[in-house]
């Protein structure tokens with residue numbers, strides 16, 4: 001069994017917080033181990049809890065449209081969440097729930113080793129930029145914990161608020177250039193000079 005499947009089985013057995021008592025399914029995430037991009041959302045909602053899959057409701061459809069706008073499909077990326085079980089009534093995740101789930105997200109990152117992490121919304125942004133304001137830093141790649149992380153608005157917020165919608169659409173359009181720049185730097189001989197990392 002792959003390391004990722006082992007991790008997802010451990011998540012399915014998890015009883016570390018009260019969400020274990022109200023969930024239908026755990027929602028560990030999905031996507032190939034070698035994916036270059038990993039999206040991290042907030043928490044499973046109603047449909048995700050029923051199906052055990054992330055971003056399958058309205059926000060997920062919008063995420064798929066955003067991916068299509070840069071010629072990508074969801075099966076080419078990893079999609080996960082900060083917490084792996086649905087908070088009742090879709091309330092925001094509580095600090096102790098985020099803390100209990102954190103080792104799972106850390107391990108997921110360690111196994112997948114994405115080139116780029118895209119945080120969706122403020123809870124996943126806070127994992128890498130604890131005191132930042134999303135309005136100030138969205139769409140700007142930064143190196144955090146050895147990853148290039150791009151904070152973006154949550155697609156659910158963007159669906160309901162037109163001003164966020166155009167911002168997330170604009171931020172998505174930057175992804176291909178960022179990936180190309182990372183490939184260019186990785187191919188660089190001799191090893192990259194500081195100025196070659198100008199994007200970050």
Ligand code: URA
Nearest residue numbers: 041042043044054055
């Ligand atoms: N919103 C999230 O943050 N994650 C999901 O999986 C679905 C909706």
